[in-house]
Amino acid sequence: MPSEKSESGKSESAETESAEAGGAAEAAVAANSTVVHLPLLGRVVLPAPAHLAWYAGIGALAAVEVIEWPVALVLVAGKMLADNRSNSALRDFGNALEEA
Numbered sequence: 001m002p003s004e005k006s007e008s009g010k011s012e013s014a015e016t017e018s019a020e021a022g023g024a025a026e027a028a029v030a031a032n033s034t035v036v037h038l039p040l041l042g043r044v045v046l047p048a049p050a051h052l053a054w055y056a057g058i059g060a061l062a063a064v065e066v067i068e069w070p071v072a073l074v075l076v077a078g079k080m081l082a083d084n085r086s087n088s089a090l091r092d093f094g095n096a097l098e099e100a
Helices: 013-030 051-064 069-099
Strands: 031-039 042-047
Touching: 042 051, 051 069
Parallel strands: none
Antiparallel strands: 031 042
16 A cells, blocks of 8 residues: 655655654664753763763873873863764764655
8 A cells, every 4th residue: 555645745654764763863862871960050961871981980090190180181082072973973864864
């Protein structure tokens, strides 16, 4: 049986698949972060637990002076930029799936 067209010209099954793909991308981003509500700061989004462990490890190395604190800051900043870039790519991929 042919699928019916909606007002936008897309078939209902294509719209459903697009919504599921976009929802899957959003779910993947949400699964890799933790939201904490703090009294003075409000809603704070934390990275995935594996990333938090990496940041804690770098902090511990800097605290016991295995690495210098400027090196620790550069490592953390680089990791944050790389994570932000991969999250942007995932969102762009989800948006492309929604449009397809």
